[in-house]
Amino acid sequence: MIFNSYIFIFCFFPIFTIGYFLISKLNLKAGNWFIIIASLVLYGYHNLLSLAWLAGSILFTYLFSVLITKKPSKGKLFLVISVSANVLLLIAFKIPGFFEVKADNIESFFMPLALSFITFSQIAYLVNVYKKSIKNYGLQEYLLYVTYFPKLLMGPITEPGDLIDQFYKKKKKKPDIKHIVAGLRLMSFGLFKKVILADTFAKAVNWGFVNPSVLSSADIVLVMLCYTFEIYFDFSGYSDMAIGLSMILNINLPINFNSPYKSTSIQDFWKRWHISLTSFLTKYVYIPLGGNRKGTFRTYINILIVFLVSGFWHGSNWTFVLWGVLHGLLMIYDRYAYKFRQKLSDLFTWICTFISINILWLLFRAESIKQWWTMLGVMIKCESTALSQELVSIFELSEIRLLLNTFFKEDLLSTLHLLYPQIFIIAAFIICLVPKNAYETKKDRSVAGAVLAALALVFGILGMVGESTFIYQNF
Template structure:
């Protein structure tokens, strides 16, 4: 065992948020139950502590009080294991694979071209989603083993066709918390349009600051606040946008905003973004200009293709693969649609058991596993 040298406990924001909500609702007379044991269980319920979702006492404490939840429920156990397996697969097989590209691309002093800049930004966009979504799936699955249903925190956010739709799908419990305890108390949309815009901007700036004491987090939150203002103003005009175009604009904005969220400095973020949109960099890099080990920026397969076939094909393939995964996210069902309310047949169980066993094996033999919540 090696000490982590952490200044604060992991997940402190999640269990702090739950207690703030409890105190505020107690002050407003909305709390119906004050059982000390159930309150302690609500705050310390282990599945959600590290990475969420953010729990609300109104949806949790009645479940602890329900005596039917004291009985073994094999249907919940099966559903819980399946959802946990999907989360484990997301984290270990998908997120940690993207993490290799993201860590390399965001390392200090890394020299980018057009292709590596796109590979880096898209890698973190998908790493963050599959990491966070995977942990939340594992939390929901673990809780179901005890007959406790945690709130769904992700609903295929990269399918969103506008920024408001994105925040209805991404980190749903954070959005709900910000709405109930910051946006609505500020006046919500009950006041003038200007005040509504201010409330949106301020709320999401606070959302950025919640992730850590960094101006880049604040900038990320402010970007989303500004985007929501633009979206609201656009809706007020009554105009509509063709859905594929709306999806593309939304996804590209989210991808660009994650660059600021992940970067170590504003300079690094601006370098990556400038290379993403400098078309001339597509032709300025040749195989002879790069050491062979630098081709690892595109992964082992792309590196082999670059060395033995064509650098151009390797570079294009890295961007193509990332883009294909984006389309895949938009076409597949999420874990809730696969498991909750659906028949779980033998074939589905066997497939999940095999892939999750592979994920466990990889996690035990990997030295590159990343835990993103050290940063937040």
């Protein structure tokens, strides 16, 4: 069950929230079991096979975490076995995709939902247990950490200690109107981002990748920009919803996005994009490899390894691996040319960064490296600069057409029709670059904020038909 579905918004979440606070009032632990059961229901709603895999994986990992605690002398062995098993399982599920790139073939392989997120959470838990940086938690605590539904499917990837302890604080078991308001606000804007913005951009992107041979240079630029905004609104929309829903339950999840398209370097970008993944890779891959403590060359190699892992984590296609490697190389360049970059204007570095991110997102979305290369070639040649009518018409949302149709003359409509993509792109730029992000403004209590949040929710609800999935849900 996904957040942008009627059953979740109208049924699951309200019933769960009321039930959770009522049960927790009677018994704190019972409230926590209620969360676990609800999380498993949500996870297994569409896919019982995934649920069976999750149960097996959780029990296996928990068993080893107990062994690590009980037999510290063999702790390292148990850690290596359990982490390797998790990683190998992740690789095993992903490998077929490298050799069968067609989407319909990929679908024929079983891939547990949120495999990558769950694997990373479990690895984080095992490492923390081994390092004794968390308490000796029981099964309930462990289940809460792995299955907690707001972050189960797509993160944010949390540190076990930060999350688990919150479930056992009595003061967090009572509804708090301030948290409810902040949570609803984040959730509403998150839903709007996903349903109205990301899904509209997604239609344009999908059209582009269904008809790659007919795309003009201008079409490819538009499709590329659309994907850049789609993936941001999709994933950050989800993250806002996850953080908002969790906030209503008085459980804080870490911020995952901090206006990433304001970045003026790739280094800066990775501090703002999918922050929890960057933190995880830094803590569990980069630092164990030696981080920046073993000289410049090793630092660069470590950076490259981290981004190779990140690329592989994102998907079963060589495009993701190359995407990771190229991001790694740009990170290395950023470090290498740090002093030189300081002399450049912010606007220039922002433009360079944004273009790089766009080109690499195009690779991320492409079905093959060859397709990406071909599209880049067509784009650079600039032979045809007209936008395809079909692509333009995707941006003609029915509510905008209705609004204009009611207030303006028909000839204005036909002129405006050609400008819809530009209007959408400019609006997306403004949303990404101008205001503070929703997390930063969570304490806003203005009347205008309430009206906007309510309208965002209403539009979000109306746009939910079809229940489009989130991009990161497949990772």
